[in-house]
């Protein structure tokens with residue numbers, strides 16, 4: 712594949728570069744494409760079924776659904792009980808993933824943990840389980856490919872930035888590019904939780920810098936701060952996602968002053984359902 716391009720934007724009087732991983736594919740883009748790279752390269756005949764689990768509007772879920780459609784693999788996705796609203800009116804990533812062939816199964820909340828833990832017990836060799844959010848050591852190879860692209864493109868920056876959910880992307884990118892500082896931010900839980908998640912995959916290198924948000928935000932909840940940044944970012948001509956990008960940009964603007972390249976991990980297909988929640992809550 713060709714390297715993803717680099718755009719230049721200005722924001723609050725500063726210039727930033729943006730690595731356009733969001734443009735790789737409508738649904739299988741950004742860090743999800745990078746994290747699924749190894750599986751994408753796997754011969755189609757190696758598997759018949761992919762199993763994963765997590766939230767019903769997850770970007771990872773949609774990316775896996777797109778991958779399975781391309782590869783001719785069956786995709787089984789487990790979640791806790793979904794909201795009545797989503798059930799009666801499927802929208803956003805959930806309906807997109809269904810349209811790509813995802814088979815969805817709800818598990819009663821009280822049995823969920825045990826059920827997920829038991830998935831690996833009853834598996835054959837042609838079934839592959841992807842842990843929630845694609846937090847897997849297999850993700851490393853695709854991030855090394857991203858690192859190699861960046862090395863070849865030689866952007867005039869001293870640091871890169873990518874927001875964290877599981878931290879898989881930031882961690883493997885930092886390990887693959889020791890010559891750059893990698894800024895990240897915990898979007899799910901706090902920095903301590905993020906470090907724990909990362910340590911379960913590899914040792915955290917010194918060039919990875921976790922910025923702490925000044926305020927406490929809960930993942931996937933609507934906040935006026937995030938909507939304000941989202942709108943400001945829209946003026947750059949590039950759309951960013953509301954869950955991760957807003958909080959990363961907020962802290963980059965507040966806590967850094969050097970030349971930075973932001974890795975755009977896509978996720979904008981989730982904005983439709985998030986913006987609906989903003990307007991339901993009268994946040995504008």
Ligand SMILES: *Cc1c(COP(=O)(O)O)cnc(C)c1O
Nearest residue numbers: 770875876877878879880955978
């Ligand atoms: C999934 C996702 C992340 C988080 O990636 P991790 O590797 O889990 O840290 C960040 N940004 C976007 C847009 C995502 O979809």
